[in-house]
Amino acid sequence: xxxxxxxxxxxxxxxxxxxxxxxxxxxxxxxxxxxxxxxxxxxxxxxxxxxxxxxxxxxxxxxxxxxxxxxxxxxxxxxxxxxxxxxxxxxxxxxxxxxxxxxxxxxxxxxxxxxxxxxxxxxxxxxxxx
Numbered sequence: 001x002x003x004x005x006x007x008x009x010x011x012x013x014x015x016x017x018x019x020x021x022x023x024x025x026x027x028x029x030x031x032x033x034x035x036x037x038x039x040x041x042x043x044x045x046x047x048x049x050x051x052x053x054x055x056x057x058x059x060x061x062x063x064x065x066x067x068x069x070x071x072x073x074x075x076x077x078x079x080x081x082x083x084x085x086x087x088x089x090x091x092x093x094x095x096x097x098x099x100x101x102x103x104x105x106x107x108x109x110x111x112x113x114x115x116x117x118x119x120x121x122x123x124x125x126x127x128x129x130x
Contacts, residue, residue, distance in 0.1 A: 063103075
């Protein structure tokens, strides 16, 4: 497992990126490494960090699961991921940054709802149809 390097949840991130572009949303950057946790999207002026968490790696209550083989390892690994996510959120909030965490399944099943939550956080009026 040490050989597996995170490359991001690219298909889900690309979907959110395409949605943001299609609604003409501006003022965001991807993968800002200067911030704790390297948020998937960061709205600079509004100071909002957005993470698109994969259901498996971040332990989604609905679709996350523990593999049957080597269960002790996976339980520990997924618990560490959740703990790291909580610490990252806490550190960002301590810096005055609002944090929005979207599950991969939410973005897949209800993209307009995700956009609506984001638009409210960044202080923009949700576009019609979202």
